[in-house]
Amino acid sequence: xxxxxxxxxxxxxxxxxxxxxxxxxxxxxxxxxxxxxxxxxxxxxxxxxxxxxxxxxxxxxxxxxxxxxxxxxxxxxxxxxxxxxxxxxxxxxxxxxxxxxxxxxxxxxxxxxx
Amino acid sequence: xxxxxxxxxxxxxxxxxxxxxxxxxxxxxxxxxxxxxxxxxxxxxxxxxxxxxxxxxxxxxxxxxxxxxxxxxxxxxxxxxxxxxxxxxxxxxxxxxxxxxxxxxxxxxxxx
Numbered sequence: 001x002x003x004x005x006x007x008x009x010x011x012x013x014x015x016x017x018x019x020x021x022x023x024x025x026x027x028x029x030x031x032x033x034x035x036x037x038x039x040x041x042x043x044x045x046x047x048x049x050x051x052x053x054x055x056x057x058x059x060x061x062x063x064x065x066x067x068x069x070x071x072x073x074x075x076x077x078x079x080x081x082x083x084x085x086x087x088x089x090x091x092x093x094x095x096x097x098x099x100x101x102x103x104x105x106x107x108x109x110x111x112x113x114x
Numbered sequence: 115x116x117x118x119x120x121x122x123x124x125x126x127x128x129x130x131x132x133x134x135x136x137x138x139x140x141x142x143x144x145x146x147x148x149x150x151x152x153x154x155x156x157x158x159x160x161x162x163x164x165x166x167x168x169x170x171x172x173x174x175x176x177x178x179x180x181x182x183x184x185x186x187x188x189x190x191x192x193x194x195x196x197x198x199x200x201x202x203x204x205x206x207x208x209x210x211x212x213x214x215x216x217x218x219x220x221x222x223x224x225x226x
Contacts, residue, residue, distance in 0.1 A: 044204070091157075101172065102215070105156055
């Protein structure tokens with residue numbers, strides 16, 4: 001069983017705060033790391049797919065970094081807004097595993113208070 | 115483009131009943147997936163289909179069967195529902211294995 005851990009489990013911040021959370025995954029046999037954003041009553045939407053050690057991706061105020069050697073990825077949100085409130089999921093794909101198999105973390109629930 | 119659609123949105127079954135959850139995508143994606151989401155457990159892969167005509171077990175396949183009817187459709191069948199299968203079921207698709215997955219709206223299933 002692959003261990004994909006996200007921390008913290010939940011986070012409350014004030015509007016305008018910057019925040020970050022972590023996804024830890026096995027450092028061996030890395031293939032890809034996905035980040036998804038999941039708003040309540042909606043379906044998960046992809047934010048980033050990261051494949052190279054040292055990768056940095058950015059979409060608006062959200063960015064992510066990847067360290068495959070030590071097995072972690074950070075997701076950063078700059079100047080949080082109430083509409084950023086969601087569950088943020090990471091998912092790990094191991095090399096050599098069957099096609100398309102992702103192992104998801106439990107998610108970090110972010111609440112941004114106005 | 116409707117993206118990934120799932121039917122039904124909600125379903126209540128009695129223990130032992132059977133049902134099929136339907137999923138369709140109109141993005142011409144090769145790969146399709148079925149997940150279940152339980153509190154505190156994250157999304158867990160039940161079955162997936164890398165391409166039309168192929169299906170493979172995921173992390174939690176017991177009690178389920180799937181059919182990849184054509185490139186667009188991937189159904190999940192519960193032959194004899196059990197209370198442990200109470201969950202929210204998500205279907206997803208992707209152009210290929212290394213690309214992001216696109217999720218449907220989910221089916222909330224309760225087994226009494």
